[in-house]
Amino acid sequence: MGEQPKRDEEYDEVHIVSDLHWGGPPGGEIFAGTHAMARWIASLAPRSGARRVALVLGGDIVDFIAGPNAAYFNPDTAISWLDAALAGVAPIVDAIKTFLDSENARLVLLRGNHDVELALPWVSEHLVERLSGGVDARKTRIDATRLQRADALSCRVGGKWVLVVHGNAQDEYNYVDQLPLDRVIDAYEKRAIVRSKPTSSAREIADADRAYAEAKRGWSPNFGTRLVVDVLNFIKARRPFIDLLKPESPSALLSLVLAMNPLNVAAALPFLPGSRPLGVPLLEALRSRGLLRAGAGAPGDAPSVPVALPHTASRRLEQAALDLHDNRRPLDLVSEATSADLLGFPSAITRALFGLDRDEAMRDGIRSWLAAHSSFDKPGELAKDDREIDRVYSGNIDFLVAGHTHIARCARRRGGEGAGWYLNSGTWIRLVRLHPEDVDVEARWTLVRRVLEAPTIAALDALGDIVGSPRNVATIATEPDGTVVGTLGSARDDGSIAPIADTRTGAGA
Numbered sequence: 001m002g003e004q005p006k007r008d009e010e011y012d013e014v015h016i017v018s019d020l021h022w023g024g025p026p027g028g029e030i031f032a033g034t035h036a037m038a039r040w041i042a043s044l045a046p047r048s049g050a051r052r053v054a055l056v057l058g059g060d061i062v063d064f065i066a067g068p069n070a071a072y073f074n075p076d077t078a079i080s081w082l083d084a085a086l087a088g089v090a091p092i093v094d095a096i097k098t099f100l101d102s103e104n105a106r107l108v109l110l111r112g113n114h115d116v117e118l119a120l121p122w123v124s125e126h127l128v129e130r131l132s133g134g135v136d137a138r139k140t141r142i143d144a145t146r147l148q149r150a151d152a153l154s155c156r157v158g159g160k161w162v163l164v165v166h167g168n169a170q171d172e173y174n175y176v177d178q179l180p181l182d183r184v185i186d187a188y189e190k191r192a193i194v195r196s197k198p199t200s201s202a203r204e205i206a207d208a209d210r211a212y213a214e215a216k217r218g219w220s221p222n223f224g225t226r227l228v229v230d231v232l233n234f235i236k237a238r239r240p241f242i243d244l245l246k247p248e249s250p251s252a253l254l255s256l257v258l259a260m261n262p263l264n265v266a267a268a269l270p271f272l273p274g275s276r277p278l279g280v281p282l283l284e285a286l287r288s289r290g291l292l293r294a295g296a297g298a299p300g301d302a303p304s305v306p307v308a309l310p311h312t313a314s315r316r317l318e319q320a321a322l323d324l325h326d327n328r329r330p331l332d333l334v335s336e337a338t339s340a341d342l343l344g345f346p347s348a349i350t351r352a353l354f355g356l357d358r359d360e361a362m363r364d365g366i367r368s369w370l371a372a373h374s375s376f377d378k379p380g381e382l383a384k385d386d387r388e389i390d391r392v393y394s395g396n397i398d399f400l401v402a403g404h405t406h407i408a409r410c411a412r413r414r415g416g417e418g419a420g421w422y423l424n425s426g427t428w429i430r431l432v433r434l435h436p437e438d439v440d441v442e443a444r445w446t447l448v449r450r451v452l453e454a455p456t457i458a459a460l461d462a463l464g465d466i467v468g469s470p471r472n473v474a475t476i477a478t479e480p481d482g483t484v485v486g487t488l489g490s491a492r493d494d495g496s497i498a499p500i501a502d503t504r505t506g507a508g509a
Helices: 034-047 078-087 090-100 121-132 178-196 202-217 223-236 250-260 262-271 279-288 311-325 336-341 345-354 358-372 384-392 436-440 442-453 457-461
Strands: 009-011 013-017 053-058 105-110 153-157 160-164 399-402 409-412 421-424 472-478 484-491 497-499
Touching: 009 053, 013 153, 013 160, 034 053, 034 090, 034 484, 053 153, 078 090, 078 121, 090 105, 090 121, 105 121, 153 472, 178 202, 358 436, 358 442, 384 399, 384 421, 399 472, 399 484, 409 484, 421 472, 421 484, 436 442
Parallel strands: 009 153, 013 053, 053 105, 160 399, 399 421
Antiparallel strands: 013 472, 153 160, 409 421, 472 484, 484 497
């Protein structure tokens, strides 16, 4: 990742929560635990009197792409979206204000891939204003400097090096290209200045508009953002579970999208080629050969904007689409390794197009997803995404803390005994927790089907143990004997933290 950040902040305790995803359409908010979080933050305030305590909101704080009216990046509506999101978690905002009244308290804000609008200077300033209540002393205890550049927090706890990142920088589906984004922001600000001046000529305004349009063309939203805005937002308005299935694998999600309703093939196919808009031509070819069932996708239904996929995934998915174009079934052509890598997407296409059993198609999609991801019940085992985050951040980091995957994890960093520790701070959104028996045991599958078909978040909340919020907190702190330990926990309703078994660590222990 280039030069390591400077290690200058010193704390006795660092508490990290990430992937909060505040906001969303009314009734569709996926964050859960407003009062529990408010009570937990309130409990930090007394400790900060004698100890230097940092509270880190580790990215994806506000979800600017949640909802049917979302855009890839929208500076014009960012303030109103932010205000609406904060209004929904008002008790937390009040608790943060109280926490910041302590001289030794510090609030650190990081940016993720769902809150890119926080890179806008006036939006980050507005967030600081709201979290501080406009009180200058509180503002001095908020570190929002990392929002514009999506930088990591590098600090020391008891002499140990702690690095906190969001975790999307190495994710080829969700990487945010910062330099073109900076150009967009700069052009937008210059355009706003020109338009605000009464003396600006029509030509100056036109030039500023042109420069802004050119800058926007130079920035491409990542695959994950396009998938959410172009496909998932419209589906989750009717089937909200799709937003709660984590880790978020694009191929697995598209598999389920197709299994749920083959008509979704029109929306899903443009995500296949990676380099050119194949959706409409492929639909036409399938229909002319009698391979596409009547009514499954009409001409013009599929968006024509190509979506950039990583090279390997792009090549494999495009080949699958072309094989299907030539009347060859994807499952007959994809190797076992490739099929696992694509998480059942070729199978989903085949089933959607050839009319195979929908119930079994959904089971297959979930089986593929389960096969590719570690269990929720194994917090001490790093999943593929966690290992990739650990690989990217080199150096003698004693505690590397990330979010992004939404699954709490804790294990030694690569190198084994004597190496530092990796922790993933999980999430506070609702999650759909699935296990193999949920698919294979008929009684459990009946409940899973109710989850998949639930029309609202409220209906999901009523479905018991499959849906719930982990309310995860990662903490790095010095013990009375001077030992530095890292822990993972889950917040109870009263704000106290229940430790997660086998996740208490110590640097070098």
